[in-house]
Amino acid sequence: MSELLSVQGLETQFRTREGIVHAVNGVSFGLKEGETLGIVGESGCGKSVTVMSMLRLIPSPPGKVSAGKALFQGKDLLKMSDDEIRHIRGSQISMVFQDPMTSFNPVLTIGRQVSEPLEVHMGMNRKQADDRVVEMLTKVGIPNPRDRLNDYPHQFSGGMRQRVMIAMALVCTPQVLIADEPTTALDVTIQAQIVELAKRIRDDLGMAIIWITHDLGVIAGLADRLAVMYGGYIIETAPIRDVYAHPSHPYTLGLLGSLPRMDESGQRRLVSIDGLPPVLLEKPNFCPFAPRCKYVVERCWKENPPLMQISPDHTAACWVNPETGRER
Amino acid sequence: MGKFLLRRMLWLIPVILVVSTITFVLMHAAPGGPWDRDLSARQVDPATQKMLNTYYGLDKPLWRQFTAYLVGDVDSEGKFDCGLICGDLGPSYRQRGLTIQQILFMPPEEKSVIYSRFGYSMRLGIYSLLFAIIIGIPAGVISALKQNTMVDYVSLFIVTIGISVPNFVMAIFLIIIFASTLHMVSIVPRSWDEISVWVLPAVILGFGTMARTARLTRASMLETMRQDYIRTARSKGLSERVVIIRHMIKNSLIPVVTILGPALAGLVTGSFIIETMFGFPGMGRAYVTAIGQRDYSMIMGTTLIYAVLVALANVSVDVVYVFLDPRIRLD
Ligand SMILES: Nc1ncnc2c1ncn2[C@@H]1O[C@H](COP(=O)(O)OP(=O)(O)OP(=O)(O)O)[C@@H](O)[C@H]1O
Ligand code: SF4
Numbered sequence: 001m002s003e004l005l006s007v008q009g010l011e012t013q014f015r016t017r018e019g020i021v022h023a024v025n026g027v028s029f030g031l032k033e034g035e036t037l038g039i040v041g042e043s044g045c046g047k048s049v050t051v052m053s054m055l056r057l058i059p060s061p062p063g064k065v066s067a068g069k070a071l072f073q074g075k076d077l078l079k080m081s082d083d084e085i086r087h088i089r090g091s092q093i094s095m096v097f098q099d100p101m102t103s104f105n106p107v108l109t110i111g112r113q114v115s116e117p118l119e120v121h122m123g124m125n126r127k128q129a130d131d132r133v134v135e136m137l138t139k140v141g142i143p144n145p146r147d148r149l150n151d152y153p154h155q156f157s158g159g160m161r162q163r164v165m166i167a168m169a170l171v172c173t174p175q176v177l178i179a180d181e182p183t184t185a186l187d188v189t190i191q192a193q194i195v196e197l198a199k200r201i202r203d204d205l206g207m208a209i210i211w212i213t214h215d216l217g218v219i220a221g222l223a224d225r226l227a228v229m230y231g232g233y234i235i236e237t238a239p240i241r242d243v244y245a246h247p248s249h250p251y252t253l254g255l256l257g258s259l260p261r262m263d264e265s266g267q268r269r270l271v272s273i274d275g276l277p278p279v280l281l282e283k284p285n286f287c288p289f290a291p292r293c294k295y296v297v298e299r300c301w302k303e304n305p306p307l308m309q310i311s312p313d314h315t316a317a318c319w320v321n322p323e324t325g326r327e328r
Numbered sequence: 329m330g331k332f333l334l335r336r337m338l339w340l341i342p343v344i345l346v347v348s349t350i351t352f353v354l355m356h357a358a359p360g361g362p363w364d365r366d367l368s369a370r371q372v373d374p375a376t377q378k379m380l381n382t383y384y385g386l387d388k389p390l391w392r393q394f395t396a397y398l399v400g401d402v403d404s405e406g407k408f409d410c411g412l413i414c415g416d417l418g419p420s421y422r423q424r425g426l427t428i429q430q431i432l433f434m435p436p437e438e439k440s441v442i443y444s445r446f447g448y449s450m451r452l453g454i455y456s457l458l459f460a461i462i463i464g465i466p467a468g469v470i471s472a473l474k475q476n477t478m479v480d481y482v483s484l485f486i487v488t489i490g491i492s493v494p495n496f497v498m499a500i501f502l503i504i505i506f507a508s509t510l511h512m513v514s515i516v517p518r519s520w521d522e523i524s525v526w527v528l529p530a531v532i533l534g535f536g537t538m539a540r541t542a543r544l545t546r547a548s549m550l551e552t553m554r555q556d557y558i559r560t561a562r563s564k565g566l567s568e569r570v571v572i573i574r575h576m577i578k579n580s581l582i583p584v585v586t587i588l589g590p591a592l593a594g595l596v597t598g599s600f601i602i603e604t605m606f607g608f609p610g611m612g613r614a615y616v617t618a619i620g621q622r623d624y625s626m627i628m629g630t631t632l633i634y635a636v637l638v639a640l641a642n643v644s645v646d647v648v649y650v651f652l653d654p655r656i657r658l659d
C-alpha cells in the first residue's frame with residue numbers, strides 16, 4: 001500500500017487575548033490507501049485542529065498554520081491555491097463532524113445539502129444528483145430516501161442525521177474520509193451502529209479513514225493504526241494491537257485505564273487520569289505530561305522527549321519504558 | 329395557521345379598547361376644546377359653541393361620549409347612530425362635512441387611493457423602508473465580512489449616528505445642507521408628483537431604520553459565520569461566494585426580513601414630525617394638526633389606525649417566520 005497522505009511537522013497556533021495558543025506542535029503522521037488511522041486524546045489536545053489545518057479550515061484569524069507540510073498524493077495541501085484545495089475538499093478528502101445537529105444548515109433541505117458536492121465537483125444536474133443522493137442515502141440505511149430529499153435536518157433523529165452526514169461526505173467517493181468524533185453526540189447504541197456503518201462502507205468503497213475520538217473503546221474494532229495526542233503533540237503511534245498489548249507512554253496507559261468498564265453492579269465506570277490537561281500558552285521545554293505522570297524522572301523536566309522508535313512500527317515520546325519503569 | 333391568525337385578530341379587540349380608553353382620557357385631560365381659536369383670531373361666540381356642543385354631543389357626560397364613540401348613541405330624532413363597532417370613526421369637528429374616513433382615505437378628485445393622506449404616508453413609509461433595506465442590508469453584510477477593518481469601522485460610525493440622532497435633528501442638518509446651502513431641493517415642495525422631492529424626506533425618515541437594519545444584519549451575519557454548518561459547507565468544497573450567498577446571507581437575513589413589517593409600521597406611524605417639517609400631505613401632519621385643534625374624533629381615529637397598523641405588523645413577524653424558517657410551525 002502506498003502513502004496517500006503524509007503530514008510532516010504540522011504546527012498551528014491561535015492568537016488569543018491570553019496569548020498565543022500552541023494548539024498543534026509539530027505533528028507528523030502518514031495514511032496509506034485504504035488504511036484507517038485512529039487519533040485519540042482528551043478534549044483540547046489538538047485533534048480537530050490537526051485535521052482542520054490539513055484542509056485549511058482553521059478560522060483565520062485567530063488561527064494560523066505556521067509550519068509543516070500536508071502532502072496529499074505528493075502535493076502540499078498547505079501550499080496549493082484556494083481553488084486547488086477547494087477541488088480536493090469534499091471530492092477527494094471529506095469530513096464528518098461531531099455534532100450532526102449543528103453541522104447541517106437548518107434552512108436548506110437534506111437533498112439540497114447532500115447534493116452540493118456533486119454539483120461543484122461532478123457538475124451534475126438536479127436529476128442526476130438526486131439519483132446519486134438517493135443511492136448514497138440507501139447505502140447508509142435511510143429508509144425511503146427519495147421521500148426524504150425535501151425534508152429539513154430537524155425532521156431527522158440524531159443518528160439518522162449522522163448517517164446523512166456520512167452519505168454527504170461519501171457522495172463523491174473520496175479517497176480519504178476524516179471523521180471528527182462522529183459519535184460523541186449520539187447515545188451508546190447509536191454509536192455502535194454508526195461504527196458498524198463506517199466499517200461496512202469502508203469495506204465497500206475502500207477509502208482511507210482518519211477517525212478522531214477520545215474513546216479508545218470506540219476505535220478498537222475499527223482502526224489499523226492509532227496516534228495518541230497530548231497537548232498538541234503526538235506522543236505514541238502504533239498498530240492498534242500493539243497499543244493495547246504494549247502501551248509505551250504513561251498517558252496511553254492512563255487512557256487504557258480510563259476505558260469504561262462494567263463494575264460489579266453492572267454500571268459503566270470511567271476511571272479518569274488525575275490532573276488537568278496542559279495549558280498551551282507556552283511550548284514546554286519539558287515533557288508536557290510530566291505534571292501528571294507517575295513515572296516521571298529528572299530528565300523529564302529538562303527535555304521534552306521526541307517521538308522515538310521503540311519497535312519497527314511503534315513510536316513513543318517518553319524517556320521511560322513504562323513496562324520496566326526504567327529510563328530507555 | 330388559520331386558527332393562529334384568528335386568535336391574533338381577536339387580540340385586536342382588547343388592544344383597541346385599551347388604546348381608545350387611554351387616548352380618550354388624555355385627550356380630554358388636555359386643556360381647551362375643538363372650538364377654541366388661538367388668541368389672535370376671532371373667538372367663536374358662546375351661543376354658537378353651545379349649539380355645536382349639542383350637535384356633536386359634547387354636552388353629554390364624558391362616559392356617555394366614550395360609549396357613543398365606541399358603540400353608538402341615539403340622536404335627537406331617536407335614531408340609533410352606530411359608532412366604532414360598525415367601523416364608523418365619526419365626523420371631524422374641524423373639517424366641516426367630512427368624516428374621519430374621508431379625511432384619511434379619500435383621495436382628492438378622481439385620483440387613486442395612493443393620493444389620500446393614508447396613501448401618501450404609506451408611500452413615504454415604503455420609500456423609507458426601501459432606502460433602509462437597500463443600504464442597510466449590504467452595509468451589514470459587508471461590515472461582517474470585513475469585520476474589524478476600516479470599512480467596518482466607517483459603517484459602524486454611520487450606524488451609531490443613525491441610531492442615536494433623532495430624525496428631526498438629522499432633518500434640520502440635511503435641510504440646511506441640501507436646501508439652504510446647496511439649493512438642490514426646495515424645503516417645502518409645491519407638488520409631490522415628482523419622485524425626486526421624496527428623496528430627502530424618505531432618506532431622513534428611513535435613516536434610523538437603515539442603521540438598525542445594518543446593525544441587525546451585521547450581528548446576524550457574525551453569528552451565522554461562526555456556525556458549524558458554515559464549516560461543513562466549506563469542507564464540501566463550495567466556493568467562498570456560494571458559502572456566503574447560499575449559506576451565510578440566506579440564514580442571516582431571516583431575522584432581518586421578519587422585522588420589516590414592524591419597521592414599516594414604525595415608519596408610517598413615526599413620520600409626523602418629518603411630514604410636518606416638509607408640509608407633507610400625509611396622515612402624520614393631519615394628526616399633528618388635529619391634536620393642536622383638539623379635533624377629538626380625528627385624534628381618536630388616527631391613533632386607532634396607527635394601533636391597528638402596529639398590531640398587524642407584529643402578527644406579520646410570526647407569519648413571515650413560518651415561510652422563512654422550516655423549523656417553525658404555528659398552531
Ligand atoms: N478558534 C480558536 N481560537 C482559539 N483557540 C482555539 C480555537 N480552536 C481551537 N483552539 C485551541 O486549540 C486547542 C486544540 O483544540 P481542538 O479543537 O483541536 O481539540 P480537540 O482535541 O479536538 O478536543 P475535543 O475532543 O474537545 O474536540 C484547544 O486548547 C483550543 O483551546
Ligand atoms: S517523559 Fe517522563 S514525564 Fe513524560 S511521560 Fe515519559 S516518564 Fe512521564
Ligand SMILES: [Mg+2]
Nearest residue numbers: 047048049180
Ligand atoms: Mg475536536
